[in-house]
Amino acid sequence: MKVTKGSANDARPLPKLVASCQTQVLDGMEVANITSEEVLNARKGVVEFLLINHPLDCPICDQAGECHLQDLSFEHGLADTRYEFERRTFEKIDIGPYIKLHMTRCILCYRCVYTAQQLTPERVHGVIGRGDHAEISTFIEKAIDNDFSGNVIDVCPVGALTDRTFRFKSRVWFLKPMDAHRNCEKCSGKAVVWMYGNEIYRVTGRKDQYGEVHDFICNTCRFEKKALEDWTIEGPRDIDRHSVISQNHYENKTVTVK
Amino acid sequence: MSRKLLLEHAHIEGINGYETYRKHGGYRAVEKALKNMAPADVLEEVKKSGLRGRGGAGFPTGMKWSFLAKPEGVPRYLLCNADESEPGTFKDRYLMEKIPHLLVEGMILSAYALGANTSYIYIRGEYSWIVFILEKAISEAYAKGWLGNNILGSGFDCDLYVNPGAGAYICGEETALIESLEGKRGNPRIKPPFPAVKGLWQCPTVVNNVETLAAVVPIVNEGGDNYARIGVGRSTGTKLISAGGNINKPGVYEIELGLPMEEFIYSDDWCGGIKNGKRLKACVPGGSSVPILPHYLVTKTAAGENRLLSYESLADGGFESGSMLGSGGFIVYDEDQCVVRNTWNFTRFYHHESCGQCSPCREGTGWMEKVLERLENGKGKLSDMDLLVEVAKKIEGNTICPLGDAAAWPVASAIRHFRDEFEWHVREPEACMQRNYGLVKEKAEMA
Numbered sequence A: 001m002k003v004t005k006g007s008a009n010d011a012r013p014l015p016k017l018v019a020s021c022q023t024q025v026l027d028g029m030e031v032a033n034i035t036s037e038e039v040l041n042a043r044k045g046v047v048e049f050l051l052i053n054h055p056l057d058c059p060i061c062d063q064a065g066e067c068h069l070q071d072l073s074f075e076h077g078l079a080d081t082r083y084e085f086e087r088r089t090f091e092k093i094d095i096g097p098y099i100k101l102h103m104t105r106c107i108l109c110y111r112c113v114y115t116a117q118q119l120t121p122e123r124v125h126g127v128i129g130r131g132d133h134a135e136i137s138t139f140i141e142k143a144i145d146n147d148f149s150g151n152v153i154d155v156c157p158v159g160a161l162t163d164r165t166f167r168f169k170s171r172v173w174f175l176k177p178m179d180a181h182r183n184c185e186k187c188s189g190k191a192v193v194w195m196y197g198n199e200i201y202r203v204t205g206r207k208d209q210y211g212e213v214h215d216f217i218c219n220t221c222r223f224e225k226k227a228l229e230d231w232t233i234e235g236p237r238d239i240d241r242h243s244v245i246s247q248n249h250y251e252n253k254t255v256t257v258k
Numbered sequence B: 001m002s003r004k005l006l007l008e009h010a011h012i013e014g015i016n017g018y019e020t021y022r023k024h025g026g027y028r029a030v031e032k033a034l035k036n037m038a039p040a041d042v043l044e045e046v047k048k049s050g051l052r053g054r055g056g057a058g059f060p061t062g063m064k065w066s067f068l069a070k071p072e073g074v075p076r077y078l079l080c081n082a083d084e085s086e087p088g089t090f091k092d093r094y095l096m097e098k099i100p101h102l103l104v105e106g107m108i109l110s111a112y113a114l115g116a117n118t119s120y121i122y123i124r125g126e127y128s129w130i131v132f133i134l135e136k137a138i139s140e141a142y143a144k145g146w147l148g149n150n151i152l153g154s155g156f157d158c159d160l161y162v163n164p165g166a167g168a169y170i171c172g173e174e175t176a177l178i179e180s181l182e183g184k185r186g187n188p189r190i191k192p193p194f195p196a197v198k199g200l201w202q203c204p205t206v207v208n209n210v211e212t213l214a215a216v217v218p219i220v221n222e223g224g225d226n227y228a229r230i231g232v233g234r235s236t237g238t239k240l241i242s243a244g245g246n247i248n249k250p251g252v253y254e255i256e257l258g259l260p261m262e263e264f265i266y267s268d269d270w271c272g273g274i275k276n277g278k279r280l281k282a283c284v285p286g287g288s289s290v291p292i293l294p295h296y297l298v299t300k301t302a303a304g305e306n307r308l309l310s311y312e313s314l315a316d317g318g319f320e321s322g323s324m325l326g327s328g329g330f331i332v333y334d335e336d337q338c339v340v341r342n343t344w345n346f347t348r349f350y351h352h353e354s355c356g357q358c359s360p361c362r363e364g365t366g367w368m369e370k371v372l373e374r375l376e377n378g379k380g381k382l383s384d385m386d387l388l389v390e391v392a393k394k395i396e397g398n399t400i401c402p403l404g405d406a407a408a409w410p411v412a413s414a415i416r417h418f419r420d421e422f423e424w425h426v427r428e429p430e431a432c433m434q435r436n437y438g439l440v441k442e443k444a445e446m447a
């Protein structure tokens, strides 16, 4: 974003664009986020850069419909690409029994790395290599051995880390997200179950309107509790997102499923 | 010949050993400072000297030091940036190899001025043999009481360690250097907070280049005012220039700032003119990151004044017709060199060295490299030049650290000044190849 006025004390604008998540708010600061040409241009640039090495395989990608990159491209991207070279590709890797890593789609945002760092006492999940030849990697393809490892799937903005118990089972927009909870010894047990009819297809953490996860949930809740009787369903989840994922969900908010 | 402050004794046999160094006035500055000066006095001399960072950015050292936060009970650190990986730059290597005690002495003085009891020299992994040279010098200094506890009975403690990197250009960026020193992946940090407030292990830290720290020795010996008398304007003192490319006498030279470019390139005291009697085509005066200058802007500025080797004169004309003093990596090109190939080569370097945190730098450097490769090999399009300028513009200013800018500037400036040559590569690829390499036949057969 563009800081057009530094603060009440020092009104000078900041010379460079800054990252909103990293900039300290000061009294009297004024920012231009969606009105500055400079910002819109820079953002367009970033989206173009993010896409040049992305496979754009949304039609066969599990993340489609809840993909931040898809949303961003829709908002800022060009219809066409100016990139005429081969894209970066990788073999898919299983990180343990539950998680699939598909580096080809990864945008190297480091979110899973930061999450794994919170979850595990040692560094077991990180980035190897540099630049556009960098890769997300667990320590020599070992699994992240942790009850909460599944949360890296929730924080991945794209389809690079996906749930192996859900892959290719359905498209997210066919499913109804329901707030649900269960008594769990390991985590809060507060989750979202994604249902088709009376069947639970997948379980995820609850995310707020910005796509941030409220509470990390454990692997048992996420991967092993897919029977209706495992959960107490609270009601439809209100997902405030502008992408396809929020289509079709809300006309029957009052219906409770038992 | 102008005065030498850093390399004055560099030619003396055995100067890399303690005894010889001491005999030629070594550690005199430490004696002077620790016995007769308070830390603030040393800082004052450095401020008066007008010394500016020799690592590339040219930030006034005294000012940088005075920004160092000094909270109670928190250690402070001094780090020496010996990562020197900028293509064309090899001056720190020369200094550390020839006269390692000068760096050690400069670091003791600087640590004293800053109140830092622990200091590190972060040296690039490829300089593996220099690690031993420095460690030898440091152990000699410990043995003679110049390092350790209560130096010269002044109550000042100073420990100095050498830490080799693993061979990454990005670890020369000061916050990446700090991360690497902490044992992490060398990714630059977002600033603020600046290292002066939160650096190594979240403590206040100063990072300086090898040459900057070495220059503190003559500053303390001769006084800041005397040092400031050398040079022109705000470019004071002497600077090491590592000259390479198509010149008769490549090497490391210590110049007084303000030396005319013309004299530096053509005089027999310095580079000795262009090799094989060829003509000058272009010059990159400050390491691969700075804009390239075409021959008509090398010895004269766009305003027609003599171009000098100083921070201001080299930057005269801004990005339109100027460049930067940078790190002093001075590369000269004769009429046979291909700017397209050179730009491709630089970009390949930045692509290889980008840490990959910022999307514009990570993806943009690779993209530019691929476009340049195709141009160089006669597969380019006339629209590629605009594309390159576009991509460079989208990288510049939109990244965490200046590596993104450093990758963008050489491309933008090469196209600004040598667009003809780029277009020629598209229009007449065969003639181009013929002229540049005489490879046209094999190329045609391969296609």
Ligand SMILES: Cc1cc2nc3c(=O)[nH]c(=O)nc-3n(C[C@H](O)[C@H](O)[C@H](O)COP(=O)(O)O)c2cc1C
Pocket: B052, B053, B054, B055, B056, B057, B058, B059, B061, B081, B082, B083, B084, B085, B086, B169, B170, B171, B172, B173, B174, B175, B207, B208, B209, B210, B212, B213, B401, B402, B403, B406
């Ligand atoms: C990508 C990158 C690489 C750098 N490499 C070096 C280097 O190898 N040596 C160096 O002294 N400074 C290097 N710098 C500059 C440092 O960040 C820092 O400005 C410098 O060490 C400060 O010291 P000075 O004030 O004494 O120049 C680099 C900067 C960037 C952005």
Ligand code: SF4
Pocket: B170, B187, B188, B353, B354, B355, B356, B357, B358, B359, B361, B362, B399, B400, B401, B402, B403, B404, B405
């Ligand atoms: S500009 Fe490049 S090298 Fe610097 S932090 Fe960003 S990605 Fe890393």
Ligand code: FES
Pocket: A057, A058, A061, A062, A063, A064, A065, A067, A068, A069, A070, A105, A158, A159, A160
């Ligand atoms: S839709 Fe698959 S990564 Fe975005």
